[in-house]
Amino acid sequence: MIITRLSYGKDLISETERVCEEKRIKTGWFIVIGALKNLTYGFYDQNLREYKKISYKRHCEITSCTGNISILDDKIFIHAHINFSDDKGDVKGGHLFEGEIFAAEIIIFDYKEILIRESDRETNLKLWKE
Amino acid sequence: MIITRLSYGKDLISETERVCEEKRIKTGWFIVIGALKNLTYGFYDQNLREYKKISYKRHCEITSCTGNISILDDKIFIHAHINFSDDKGDVKGGHLFEGEIFAAEIIIFDYKEILIRESDRETNLKLWKE
Amino acid sequence: MIITRLSYGKDLISETERVCEEKRIKTGWFIVIGALKNLTYGFYDQNLREYKKISYKRHCEITSCTGNISILDDKIFIHAHINFSDDKGDVKGGHLFEGEIFAAEIIIFDYKEILIRESDRETNLKLWKE
Numbered sequence: 001m002i003i004t005r006l007s008y009g010k011d012l013i014s015e016t017e018r019v020c021e022e023k024r025i026k027t028g029w030f031i032v033i034g035a036l037k038n039l040t041y042g043f044y045d046q047n048l049r050e051y052k053k054i055s056y057k058r059h060c061e062i063t064s065c066t067g068n069i070s071i072l073d074d075k076i077f078i079h080a081h082i083n084f085s086d087d088k089g090d091v092k093g094g095h096l097f098e099g100e101i102f103a104a105e106i107i108i109f110d111y112k113e114i115l116i117r118e119s120d121r122e123t124n125l126k127l128w129k130e
Numbered sequence: 131m132i133i134t135r136l137s138y139g140k141d142l143i144s145e146t147e148r149v150c151e152e153k154r155i156k157t158g159w160f161i162v163i164g165a166l167k168n169l170t171y172g173f174y175d176q177n178l179r180e181y182k183k184i185s186y187k188r189h190c191e192i193t194s195c196t197g198n199i200s201i202l203d204d205k206i207f208i209h210a211h212i213n214f215s216d217d218k219g220d221v222k223g224g225h226l227f228e229g230e231i232f233a234a235e236i237i238i239f240d241y242k243e244i245l246i247r248e249s250d251r252e253t254n255l256k257l258w259k260e
Numbered sequence: 261m262i263i264t265r266l267s268y269g270k271d272l273i274s275e276t277e278r279v280c281e282e283k284r285i286k287t288g289w290f291i292v293i294g295a296l297k298n299l300t301y302g303f304y305d306q307n308l309r310e311y312k313k314i315s316y317k318r319h320c321e322i323t324s325c326t327g328n329i330s331i332l333d334d335k336i337f338i339h340a341h342i343n344f345s346d347d348k349g350d351v352k353g354g355h356l357f358e359g360e361i362f363a364a365e366i367i368i369f370d371y372k373e374i375l376i377r378e379s380d381r382e383t384n385l386k387l388w389k390e
Contacts, residue, residue: 043218047189059306063341087305173346174321222345
């Protein structure tokens with residue numbers, strides 16, 4: 001288990017990836033709180049079976065961000081979902097693609113097994129082998 | 131600690147229960163991300179002291195779902211709260227009763243002690259014995 | 261790791277602090293679900309570099325509350341972010357200052373290292389020393 005902070009101005013996904021590489025974590029779970037300057041998030045269209053991306057070009061609080069680390073195509077892959085709030089407290093969220101860090105604190109739980117993602121026919125997502 | 135995925139088309143609460151039974155986890159905590167096809171969630175009316183149930187018959191992202199496992203009436207009982215988003219990124223949430231899984235990834239932390247729920251007079255909820 | 265419940269009528273932040281003091285946890289991470297009677301939460305204005313506080317004087321579900329424990333000015337300091345829902349399932353959230361507990365269940369992960377907060381020039385927040 002690691003608790004640390006991520007760097008100002010960097011991308012939340014890349015920074016999480018960097019910490020995992022540094023600490024040699026190949027599979028695990030994480031939680032982040034903090035604030036972002038802007039982000040790209042999304043909604044998976046279960047009929048079209050593709051992500052719809054949404055851009056949010058404002059400051060926000062990360063009210064919760066949680067996800068996991070596993071292996072896709074021999075590389076570390078971060079899967080994260082986020083809730084974030086604006087200055088009125090209204091919350092939006094979805095699958096997180098990118099987010100520029102203002103401040104971010106993270107806990108990472110490393111897992112003893114290595115989970116590998118591969119294409120899943122039913123959902124068209126990259127899911128863990130069963 | 132277990133990290134795994136839950137099965138397509140099944141109910142999120144029952145699936146979490148099934149994994150706990152398989153792994154012989156009687157008390158613990160979990161976090162889920164993924165997507166649902168529809169769900170029933172609720173709000174606890176603190177005056178009437180009963181749940182108001184709300185039905186959501188659309189596709190959504192699970193932006194966060196967290197809860198715990200403990201014993202109620204000699205059986206495993208799952209208590210979960212959820213935030214979920216629609217295709218515009220708007221988030222709703224509450225106490226989760228049921229949710230049909232499109233995709234779901236879970237981490238479960240098992241706890242060394244066994245926690246047992248029983249009726250609490252003040253709230254009319256089933257809470258852990260103190 | 262500790263799983264327990266917090267006391268009815270008390271403040272969520274103070275109660276988390278109390279449990280950490282009792283269990284001698286100086287650094288860690290936690291997750292809470294439950295319900296509150298009212299709360300004060302906030303949004304960090306990244307330009308003015310100060311919190312804007314918002315008061316919510318109604319009953320709500322804690323759809324997720326997660327944060328960490330570390331040391332600020334030689335004392336335990338709780339940093340928590342929250343999402344909460346109303347009786348229609350609408351979710352609001354931000355940085356949690358205070359919340360009166362109706363019911364609350366918590367998991368706390370204690371961390372082997374001690375993290376200390378100090379002023380950060382870039383953000384004007386109290387962040388962990390790097």
